[in-house]
Amino acid sequence: MEDFMKMECEKRLLLEFDSKSENEGFARIMTSAFVAGLNPTLEELADIKTAVSEAVTNAIIHGYGRNPGIVTLRAAICGREFYVEISDTGVGIEDVCQAMVPLYTTRPDMERSGMGFSFMEAFMDELEVHSAVGEGTRVRMKKQIGAGME
Amino acid sequence: MVKSGKIIVCPGAELSVSGDVLVISLKEDLDHHNAASLRESADQLLRQEGVRHVVFDFSGVEFMDSSGIGVIMGRYKQVIFTGGKAAVCGVGQTVDRIFRFSGIYKIIDRYDTAKEAVRALSRQV
Numbered sequence: 001m002e003d004f005m006k007m008e009c010e011k012r013l014l015l016e017f018d019s020k021s022e023n024e025g026f027a028r029i030m031t032s033a034f035v036a037g038l039n040p041t042l043e044e045l046a047d048i049k050t051a052v053s054e055a056v057t058n059a060i061i062h063g064y065g066r067n068p069g070i071v072t073l074r075a076a077i078c079g080r081e082f083y084v085e086i087s088d089t090g091v092g093i094e095d096v097c098q099a100m101v102p103l104y105t106t107r108p109d110m111e112r113s114g115m116g117f118s119f120m121e122a123f124m125d126e127l128e129v130h131s132a133v134g135e136g137t138r139v140r141m142k143k144q145i146g147a148g149m150e
Numbered sequence: 151m152v153k154s155g156k157i158i159v160c161p162g163a164e165l166s167v168s169g170d171v172l173v174i175s176l177k178e179d180l181d182h183h184n185a186a187s188l189r190e191s192a193d194q195l196l197r198q199e200g201v202r203h204v205v206f207d208f209s210g211v212e213f214m215d216s217s218g219i220g221v222i223m224g225r226y227k228q229v230i231f232t233g234g235k236a237a238v239c240g241v242g243q244t245v246d247r248i249f250r251f252s253g254i255y256k257i258i259d260r261y262d263t264a265k266e267a268v269r270a271l272s273r274q275v
Contacts, residue, residue: 021183028179028213045245046213053215055188058181111220119216122251122263 001128001140004083009076011037016072019064019088027056027086028074034075036084037147047123048082048143053088054116055139061107063090063137082143087138093131100129160191170200171268172236175207180218192225202234203271207264209240218245219252226258232271239267 005012013034017023035048052073059071067147068091075084092098099106100121105114121127123142133135158165159237162184178184195201204225206253208214226236239261241249251253261267 140198
């Protein structure tokens with residue numbers, strides 16, 4: 001997926017917040033407010049909120065775990081396309097393909113359902129995960145708003 | 151034995167016991183942030199003698215992510231162990247999509263209201 005921060009876009013958002021669980025709701029609210037200008041349907045808005053919530057939760061639980069860290073959320077609106085990137089500089093994922101297998105989780109002790117990446121894939125048009133052990137994880141997603149109206 | 155009507159308020163939810171059914175009325179988005187305290191409060195009541203079933207009432211919330219699926223599945227595994235059932239009610243369109251996508255309706259029932267769910271589950275032998 002293209003690096004949307006380098007593209008000509010009408011609107012951009014950059015958020016950095018502590019890897020604390022209370023910021024999951026904050027990330028959802030900020031993203032919703034940002035995308036509201038595109039007049040998304042309730043379903044589109046719910047899809048985006050879910051995908052962002054999953055990615056931010058992954059960064060907090062898996063990226064940083066008990067260690068404090070900063071989660072970065074970048075978003076952009078280019079025409080009718082909504083782009084969002086959630087990244088951390090935590091432990092990284094050793095095997096991204098395995099992490100994306102539905103129901104796979106490294107934290108069954110926390111009752112993680114292993115459906116986070118499946119939700120991101122299902123509710124967004126495109127999903128790209130880049131990760132390096134010891135460096136962190138970057139999740140990029142894209143969704144066209146108003147696709148059903150054409 | 152838990153006294154029917156006992157209420158526990160935890161961040162994001164209100165839990166009450168009606169007969170042998172634990173009703174968890176969600177008040178805030180069910181995400182990872184609210185999941186931990188909810189799990190703890192629910193398990194405290196589920197461990198009590200006389201509570202067999204669990205109902206999650208979503209009429210007060212509009213958002214849930216995969217953390218919520220984990221919470222429901224965790225309680226489901228507990229109640230089926232002792233012959234109980236899990237159900238959801240008051241499910242709006244947004245939460246319903248999450249449930250349908252996760253396939254959770256294959257193992258838990260959906261009702262319109264908490265009252266209806268409690269009545270149906272109480273009849274389960």
